[in-house]
Every structure is written in C-alpha cells, then in structure tokens.
Amino acid sequence: MQRNxxxxxxxxxxxxxxxxxxxxxxxxxxxxxxxxNARLNAYVNVTPAQALKSAQEVDKKLHAGExxxxxxxxxxxxxxxxxxxGIETTCCSNILKGYVPIYDATVWKTLKAHNAVMLxxxxxxxxxxGSSCDTSCFGGALNPYNQAHVAGGSSGGVASxxxxxxxxxxxxxxxxxxxxxPASFCGLVGLKPTYGAVSRYGLIAYASSLxxxxxxxxxxxxxxxxxxxxxxxxxxxxxSSGARETTADKLxxxxxxxxxxxxxxxxxxxxDDVKAxxxxxxxxxxxxxxxxVYFNLPILKYALPVYYILACAEASSNLGRYDGIRYGYRxxxxxxxxxxxxxxxxxxxxxxxxxxxxxxxxxxxxxYYDAYYKKAQNLRGTIVKAFRxxxxxxxIILAPTVPMTAFELNFTAKDQVETYLTDICTVPxxxxxxxxxxxxxxxxxxxxxxxxxxxxxTFCETTILKAAYHYESEKYAExxxxxxxxxxx
Amino acid sequence: xxxxxxxxxxxxxxxxxxVDESELDKLTEDMAGIIAFADTINAVGESAEDxxxxxxxxxxxxxxxxVPSYDRSLILKNVNGGENGYFPVKKRM
Numbered sequence: 148m149q150r151n152x153x154x155x156x157x158x159x160x161x162x163x164x165x166x167x168x169x170x171x172x173x174x175x176x177x178x179x180x181x182x183x184n185a186r187l188n189a190y191v192n193v194t195p196a197q198a199l200k201s202a203q204e205v206d207k208k209l210h211a212g213e214x215x216x217x218x219x220x221x222x223x224x225x226x227x228x229x230x231x232x233g234i235e236t237t238c239c240s241n242i243l244k245g246y247v248p249i250y251d252a253t254v255w256k257t258l259k260a261h262n263a264v265m266l267x268x269x270x271x272x273x274x275x276x277g278s279s280c281d282t283s284c285f286g287g288a289l290n291p292y293n294q295a296h297v298a299g300g301s302s303g304g305v306a307s308x309x310x311x312x313x314x315x316x317x318x319x320x321x322x323x324x325x326x327x328x329p330a331s332f333c334g335l336v337g338l339k340p341t342y343g344a345v346s347r348y349g350l351i352a353y354a355s356s357l358x359x360x361x362x363x364x365x366x367x368x369x370x371x372x373x374x375x376x377x378x379x380x381x382x383x384x385x386x387s388s389g390a391r392e393t394t395a396d397k398l399x400x401x402x403x404x405x406x407x408x409x410x411x412x413x414x415x416x417x418x419d420d421v422k423a424x425x426x427x428x429x430x431x432x433x434x435x436x437x438x439x440v441y442f443n444l445p446i447l448k449y450a451l452p453v454y455y456i457l458a459c460a461e462a463s464s465n466l467g468r469y470d471g472i473r474y475g476y477r478x479x480x481x482x483x484x485x486x487x488x489x490x491x492x493x494x495x496x497x498x499x500x501x502x503x504x505x506x507x508x509x510x511x512x513x514x515y516y517d518a519y520y521k522k523a524q525n526l527r528g529t530i531v532k533a534f535r536x537x538x539x540x541x542x543i544i545l546a547p548t549v550p551m552t553a554f555e556l557n558f559t560a561k562d563q564v565e566t567y568l569t570d571i572c573t574v575p576x577x578x579x580x581x582x583x584x585x586x587x588x589x590x591x592x593x594x595x596x597x598x599x600x601x602x603x604x605t606f607c608e609t610t611i612l613k614a615a616y617h618y619e620s621e622k623y624a625e626x627x628x629x630x631x632x633x634x635x636x
Numbered sequence: 637x638x639x640x641x642x643x644x645x646x647x648x649x650x651x652x653x654x655v656d657e658s659e660l661d662k663l664t665e666d667m668a669g670i671i672a673f674a675d676t677i678n679a680v681g682e683s684a685e686d687x688x689x690x691x692x693x694x695x696x697x698x699x700x701x702x703v704p705s706y707d708r709s710l711i712l713k714n715v716n717g718g719e720n721g722y723f724p725v726k727k728r729m
Contacts, residue, residue, distance in 0.1 A: 249710050342690050356690060385696040452677045455670070463651060470652075472723050474714035484725060485652075493654040501653055502663070505644070506670055508651045522677055528687030529680075563666050564673045580690035605691055 151619045151627070153368035154315055159217050165209065169220035173202035173264050176222040180266060180313050186294060189307035191227055191285045192235055193267035198222065201264045208262075218376055219262040224314040226302050227268040228275055229360065230349035231255055238351050239283035240273045242495025243475045252349025253384065254318055254360050254377045261376060266314055270304025273497045274466065275325055275353045277301050278569045279554055282499045287556075291333060292595055292628075296553040299329030305363045306333040316364040316373055320350055322357045323454050324548075324573025327585035330363050331548035331598020334587045334628060336615070337363045338370045339573075341606045342580035343388040345374075346381030354461035355386075357454075357577040367586060367616040371395035374608060394609045398616040403436035405614060408541030410444040413572060417550035424589030424597040425547055431621055432545070432614075440541045446533045447575055449526055454574035455567060456510050456523035462500075463507025469495065502563065527578050534579045538604040543611055547572050548585040548598035572600060582608045586615045587626045594628075639668045 161167045177195045184190050205220035225231065228238045230248035237243040251259065258265075270288040272280050280287035280303030288303040290296040291311035298307035302319025306329035309317050319326040321339040330337025338361045345360045352358060362373035371394040381387045409429065414422060433439055471477035471491030478490035496504070510519035537544060549569060560566040576583045581602055588599035599618075603611040619626070641664050648655045655663060712718030 246714060249706055249713070343693065386693055388691075449677050449680060452674050456674050456677070467652075472715075472725060473711075481726075487725065489652050489654050492652055496653070501651075502666060502670070504651050504653065505647050505663075505667060506674070508647050509639075509643075509667070509671065510674065512647065512650065518678060519674055522680075523674075524687045526677055526680060526687075531687070531690070562669050564669055567670075567673070 151366050151368070151616070151623045153372065154365050155217055155221055155369045155372050158221055158315060159215065159219075162205070162209065162220050163215055169202040169205035169209070169264065170199060172220065173198050173222055173266075176266055176313065183311055183313060187289050187291060187298075187307045187311050187313065188286055189269055189288050189298070189304045189311060189313055190224070190267045191237065191239060191270050191283070191304065194234060194265060197234070198264050198266050201262060205262050205264070216261055217372055218258065220264055221315050222264045222266050223258070224266050224269045224305060224308050224317040225255060226271050226305050226317065226319045228271060228320055228351040229255055229318060230351065231265070231268065234268065236268065236351070237284075238274045239271050239285055240496065240500065241284045241476055242469050242492070244284070246475045248349070250349065253346035253381045255349065257377055269302075269308050269317060272301035272303070272325075273500050274351070274462070275301040275320055275322055276462070276499050276503055278324075278328060278566060279558075280304065280329075282497055284497065289556075290553045290595070293553070293593065296555055296595060297332065299332035299553060301325040301329075302363060303329045306330055306335055306337070309333070309363050309365060310335055316362055316369055318360055318373070318377070319363050320353075320358055320360050321577065322353050322458060323577050324570050326361045326363055327548050327573050327583060327598070327600060328570070330585045331587075331596065332553035334596030335363055335365060336367050336370045337361070337585045338374055338608070338612070339576060339583050340374060340378060340608060341582040342577075343386050344378045344391075344582065344606065344608065346379075346384040346387045348381055348383035352465040354458040355465065356461060357458055359577075367584070367612055367619050368395060368398060370584065371398060371612045371616075374612075388606070391606060392609065394612050397609050398613050400613065401436060402432060402614065402617050405432075405437040405543070406440050406541040407432055407437045407614070408440045408442060408537055408544040410442060410447065410537065410544060410546065412444050412447045413546040417547050418552075420591045421547050421550060421552070421597050425545070425599055428588045428599050428618065429545060431618060435617060435621060442537060442540060444533055444537060446526075446530050450530060450575040450578055451567060451571050453523045453526045453530065454570070454578055455506065456519050457527065457578070459503045459507035460511050460520050461507070463504045463511065466496075466500070466504055471495070530575060531579045534575075534581060542604075543614055544602040546600045546602060548600040549573070552591045552593070552595040552597055576602055581605060582611060584611050584615050586619060588618070588622070589626060590628070596628075639664060639671050
C-alpha cells in the first residue's frame with residue numbers, strides 16, 4: 148500500500164480485478180481473528196458463517212460480471228450496541244446477554260444493502276459508558292500497538308479490530324468521544340458526524356441528544372466513503388437530517404486560505420508530547436497555506452460537568468427500559484415484580500452504569516433539577532453559541548483528541564472524576580452537535596499514537612475530512628505505522 | 637452540595653437499584669465527588685442561554701397509518717417463546 152491510499156479502494160480493486168475472491172478475502176480475516184482475537188479481545192461475537200454467506204453473494208455478482216459498489220464485499224465490524232437482526236447484541240452488559248434484536252439498525256440495513264461483509268460484533272464499555280473499554284462485561288479490548296495498554300473507549304473493540312487488521316473498517320458510536328478517543332489511542336481515523344447526519348435508529352441509546360454513529364478506519368478517504376454510505380435522512384429517526392453532498396469525491400484541492408482556529412483553552416493541561424505533536428501539526432498546516440487564527444473559548448471549562456449531567460440524566464431515563472421482563476437477563480429469585488426489577492437491574496448492570504444512572508436520577512430529581520439539569524441545559528445553549536461565534540472567524544478548529552496517549556492496563560485514577568477528565572477535549576463537540584474527526588499526528592516515546600481532532604461547523608464534514616486528508620497526505624510516512632499483525636493486502 | 641447516605645438510598649429506590657450495605661460508604665463517597673464536580677457549573681451566573689434542542693430540530697408529525705407490526709412469536713423469542721403469547725412473570729404471593 149502506498150501513501151494514504153484508501154484500503155477500501157485497494158480491496159475493491161483486488162476484488163473487481165478478480166485477483167482475490169470475496170470468500171478468500173473474508174476467510175483471511177476470519178483466520179486472522181481466530182489467531183489474534185484472544186490477544187486483543189476486540190470481538191465479543193464473531194459471525195463467520197454469516198460473513199462467508201455474504202461473501203458468496205458478492206462472488207456470485209462478480210462471476211455474473213456485475214459491477215460492485217465500493218463497500219461491497221469489504222470485511223467490517225459493528226460495535227455491539229448497533230442492533231443486528233438475528234445476531235446477539237449485548238452492549239457488553241450482563242443485563243443484555245442473550246438479547247437477539249428482531250430488527251436491524253438503519254446503518255446496518257444500509258451497509259447490508261451494500262453487501263458489506265460483517266465479521267462480528269466488537270467490544271465496548273458497558274452501554275458505551277467509559278473511556279478504556281474496561282467496563283465491558285467481557286473484559287477490555289487491548290491496544291494493537293502495545294497490549295499492555297488499553298484500546299480506549301467506549302468503541303475500543305472497533306479500534307482494536309481495525310488497528311489490529313481484524314477488520315477493514317468498523318462503525319462505532321460517539322456520545323462524548325467514544326469514536327475519536329479509541330481512534331486516537333490506536334492510530335486510526337475516527338469520525339464523529341454532526342448530530343443528525345447519521346440515523347440513530349437501532350443504536351441502543353445511552354444519551355439520545357448526544358449519541359452519533361460514525362466510522363473508524365485506517366485512512367481519511369475510507370472514513371469519507373463509509374460516512375457517505377451511512378449518512379442521510381431516515382424516517383425512523385426524526386432527528387436525522389436530509390441527504391447532503393458526498394464527501395469522498397471532494398477531498399482534493401488545497402489548503403490555501405483555510406482558516407484553522409486554535410482555542411487556547413484546548414492546549415492547557417495536556418501532556419507535553421501531545422502538545423508538541425499538535426504544534427507540529429499547526430506548522431504543517433501553515434506550510435500548506437492555511438491561516439491560523441487564535442482565540443479563547445473560556446466556556447470550555449464547563450463542558451465536562453455539563454456533559455456528565457446531561458448524559459447521565461438521559462441515560463437514567465433511557466436505561467429505565469431494562470426490567471428483565473421482555474429480553475435479556477432476569478434475576479433468578481424474587482418475591483414481587485418490584486423486587487424482580489430491582490434485583491435484575493442491580494445484578495445486571497455494572498458499577499459504572501449504576502453510578503451514572505444514580506447521578507442522572509439525582510440531577511433530575513425534585514429539588515435538584517433546576518440547580519443541575521436545567522442549568523446544564525442552559526449552559527449547553529451557551530456552549531453552542533460560543534462555537535457558532537468561533538466559526539465566524541475560522542473554518543475548522545484544531546485541538547487534541549485526548550490530553551494523553553493510551554493508558555496502561557493497570558492505570559487507576561485517584562477517583563471517578565479523574566477518569567472523566569480524559570474526555571475533556573471531546574465532549575464539547577457532542578454538546579454542540581458538531582462534526583469532528585480524529586487523525587494520528589505522531590507517537591509518544593513508547594511508540595503509542597497521538598491523535599489530533601479537527602472540528603467543523605454543523606454539517607461541514609467535507610471541510611474537516613478534506614483538511615484531514617491533506618495532513619495525512621503530507622505526513623503519511625511519519626504518522627502512519629504499519630502494524631505487522633496480519634491481513635492488510 | 638453534600639450528599640448523604642440516605643439521599644443515595646432514596647435515589648437508588650427511584651432508579652430501581654438496590655445498594656448493598658457494604659457498597660454504601662464507597663458509593664456515597666464516589667457520588668459526593670461526582671456531584672461536587674457537577675456543582676462547578678453553578679459558578680456561572682444566571683446569564684446562561686436558554687436551550688431548546690440541538691441543530692434547530694423541530695418535531696416531526698404525520699398522519700397515523702396502520703402498518704404491519706412484528707410477529708408476536710418473533711418478539712417473544714427473547715423470552716424463550718413466552719407463555720400463551722405473553723411475557724411470563726412468575727406469580728408470587
């Protein structure tokens with residue numbers, strides 16, 4: 148593979164030139180998963196029979212001389228909170244073990260229509276609540292660069308699988324950074340689209356006003372190709388927006404005149420090596436002809452508490468549906484329906500999920516609603532307005548994705564709040580409903596990837612992906628490290 | 637705002653969660669830390685904006701139309717087929 152060539156295009160070419168059948172390609176990935184998954188814990192449910200069946204359909208089309216769309220026959224994975232008809236979907240929680248959805252999420256229905264080959268469902272923090280995948284009831288996914296480090300969270304399994312060459316691409320979900328942070332930790336591209344750009348129908352809800360589905364890929368063009376396929380209006384999700392222009396065909400051009408905003412607050416309290424990598428990236432953009440604009444966004448310091456108040460409030464309501472009656476885990480012994488529900492929930496949810504439900508219920512309860520939930524909602528309005536003003540002076544904002552690189556497995560925060568602080572750079576974007584892409588921009592002394600976040604105005608995915616593509620093209624040799632872990636072709 | 641063990645137990649009841657006596661001290665301590673952190677937003681004055689929803693969304697209305705629903709047996713598959721077409725819950729006195 149040369150420079151930042153799209154892996155999806157490369158495999159598409161191999162398939163259409165009949166240098167490799169889709170069944171052979173899929174089998175290579177299945178073999179690789181069999182050999183490496185025990186080490187990475189990326190997949191929680193591998194579906195080889197279904198993958199091979201899809202691959203055979205693609206081979207039939209190839210045999211018949213029919214044209215393939217770019218995503219047809221490309222082996223991929225889904226985070227385990229995206230509903231898949233007939234395939235267990237657990238959110239990596241004991242409370243949903245054994246739950247088999249009877250319908251497909253819209254994103255999966257769309258990709259199925261593209262004959263995507265799904266290899267299985269990937270690991271995540273329980274109900275997407277966490278930053279290192281360690282709240283998963285299956286144990287955490289590990290970093291493909293160094294298995295003494297986490298893959299990140301909550302979409303850690305997707306990042307581990309794509310980074311470890313166990314899938315070409317994957318779909319994750321991002322409520323406060325859950326696509327971008329693991330992409331940053333695993334040296335990948337992670338796109339959190341504008342709120343409403345991609346249908347959430349069939350995504351098991353954590354915080355409905357913040358959740359978005361997006362791709363984790365090896366290259367920027369791959370992210371654009373997947374985003375183009377899954378975005379658009381869906382009548383099953385009233386918050387989804389109408390069809391818009393495609394992005395993958397607009398990545399070329401140049402950076403001259405692009406105004407890149409730097410909010411000074413984003414560079415406070417981040418690790419020195421992360422700061423240095425970001426400063427180098429700014430210089431690269433300047434060299435490419437972009438104009439750098441500095442400004443302050445003081446409201447950012449309130450984004451994290453606002454996020455935890457709103458996300459937990461929505462979670463406490465969304466997770467009220469898990470009562471053990473209609474699906475999933477049910478407590479074995481009980482003396483009343485109330486006891487059955489309480490025992491089911493207490494035994495089925497993990498500690499972090501329970502903490503967030505409790506916090507959410509607290510901030511919504513009588514006497515505290517105004518001081519926490521209402522105040523946080525109003526501050527959300529202030530944060531939205533601050534970003535809107537910022538985009539009057541710049542086209543994109545450049546920031547770190549995470550203030551550090553992937554944590555060690557045995558990392559223990561001194562308290563819960565210290566763990567939450569790792570989300571400080573990503574949560575403002577969900578609060579404001581903006582799109583952002585994380586791309587690699589260097590490595591730390593241990594060889595672990597450093598991520599940079601490019602934030603756009605609403606529905607400006609093309610602008611951030613184009614800027615990301617240009618950086619990737621310019622710095623490919625430095626920022627992209629091939630991991631010799633198996634299938635790459 | 638300080639949080640007490642009694643408040644945690646009340647909130648747990650509202651959340652339909654049981655808190656074991658052995659977990660209560662640690663949970664109260666964790667929650668106190670998280671709530672103190674949440675409290676930092678109250679340092680902002682009353683000038684915060686009113687907020688309705690993100691990206692100017694508006695409600696979507698349509699006429700009711702009858703469409704086929706899922707087959708009952710399909711829905712009951714997640715409870716081993718159910719009992720007599722219903723979700724079973726053991727009778728308890």
